[in-house]
Amino acid sequence: MNNDKLLKSVADNCPEYEAITIAQNYGASILNNLEALEKAKCDLCVNWQDGNCDIFQKHHHKYS
Numbered sequence: 001m002n003n004d005k006l007l008k009s010v011a012d013n014c015p016e017y018e019a020i021t022i023a024q025n026y027g028a029s030i031l032n033n034l035e036a037l038e039k040a041k042c043d044l045c046v047n048w049q050d051g052n053c054d055i056f057q058k059h060h061h062k063y064s
Ligand code: SF4
Pocket: 010, 011, 014, 015, 016, 017, 018, 041, 042, 043, 045, 046, 047, 048, 053, 054, 055, 056
Protein backbone atom coordinates (compact mmCIF):
# COMPACT_ATOMS: atom_id res chain seq x y z
CA MET A 1 0.00 0.00 0.00
CA ASN A 2 1.53 3.22 -1.08
CA ASN A 3 -1.37 5.60 -0.97
CA ASP A 4 -1.96 9.02 0.52
CA LYS A 5 -3.21 7.66 3.80
CA LEU A 6 -0.11 5.59 4.33
CA LEU A 7 2.16 8.50 3.45
CA LYS A 8 0.35 10.61 6.01
CA SER A 9 0.37 7.97 8.74
CA VAL A 10 4.09 7.41 8.41
CA ALA A 11 4.95 11.10 8.26
CA ASP A 12 2.75 11.89 11.26
CA ASN A 13 4.75 9.44 13.32
CA CYS A 14 8.16 10.06 11.86
CA PRO A 15 10.77 11.91 13.93
CA GLU A 16 12.69 12.77 10.78
CA TYR A 17 9.87 14.43 8.92
CA GLU A 18 11.00 17.70 7.43
CA ALA A 19 8.69 19.46 5.04
CA ILE A 20 10.27 20.55 1.80
CA THR A 21 8.71 24.00 2.11
CA ILE A 22 10.40 24.55 5.46
CA ALA A 23 13.73 23.05 4.53
CA GLN A 24 14.04 25.25 1.48
CA ASN A 25 12.68 28.27 3.29
CA TYR A 26 11.86 29.87 -0.02
CA GLY A 27 9.95 32.78 1.33
CA ALA A 28 6.83 30.89 2.27
CA SER A 29 4.84 32.63 4.94
CA ILE A 30 4.67 31.25 8.44
CA LEU A 31 1.11 30.22 7.66
CA ASN A 32 2.22 28.11 4.75
CA ASN A 33 4.84 26.50 6.93
CA LEU A 34 2.33 25.68 9.63
CA GLU A 35 0.04 24.21 7.02
CA ALA A 36 2.87 22.08 5.71
CA LEU A 37 3.51 20.81 9.22
CA GLU A 38 -0.13 19.96 9.72
CA LYS A 39 -0.29 18.11 6.47
CA ALA A 40 2.78 16.00 7.03
CA LYS A 41 3.17 13.50 4.25
CA CYS A 42 6.18 11.53 3.17
CA ASP A 43 6.06 12.86 -0.36
CA LEU A 44 6.37 16.39 1.05
CA CYS A 45 9.44 15.44 3.07
CA VAL A 46 13.02 16.22 2.07
CA ASN A 47 14.02 12.61 2.77
CA TRP A 48 11.39 11.00 0.60
CA GLN A 49 13.40 10.65 -2.59
CA ASP A 50 10.68 9.00 -4.62
CA GLY A 51 9.98 6.41 -1.97
CA ASN A 52 13.57 5.48 -1.30
CA CYS A 53 13.62 6.92 2.20
CA ASP A 54 15.24 4.31 4.48
CA ILE A 55 12.95 5.11 7.36
CA PHE A 56 9.90 4.70 5.17
CA GLN A 57 11.16 1.43 3.74
CA LYS A 58 11.78 0.07 7.23
CA HIS A 59 8.62 1.28 8.94
CA HIS A 60 5.75 1.71 6.51
CA HIS A 61 4.52 -1.85 7.08
CA LYS A 62 3.52 -0.84 10.61
CA TYR A 63 1.01 1.64 9.24
CA SER A 64 -0.46 -0.22 6.32
S1 SF4 B 1 9.98 10.43 3.90
FE1 SF4 B 1 11.11 9.29 5.40
S2 SF4 B 1 11.93 10.81 6.81
FE2 SF4 B 1 10.31 11.76 5.66
S3 SF4 B 1 8.47 11.54 6.90
FE3 SF4 B 1 8.54 9.82 5.47
S4 SF4 B 1 9.55 8.19 6.58
FE4 SF4 B 1 9.99 10.10 7.63
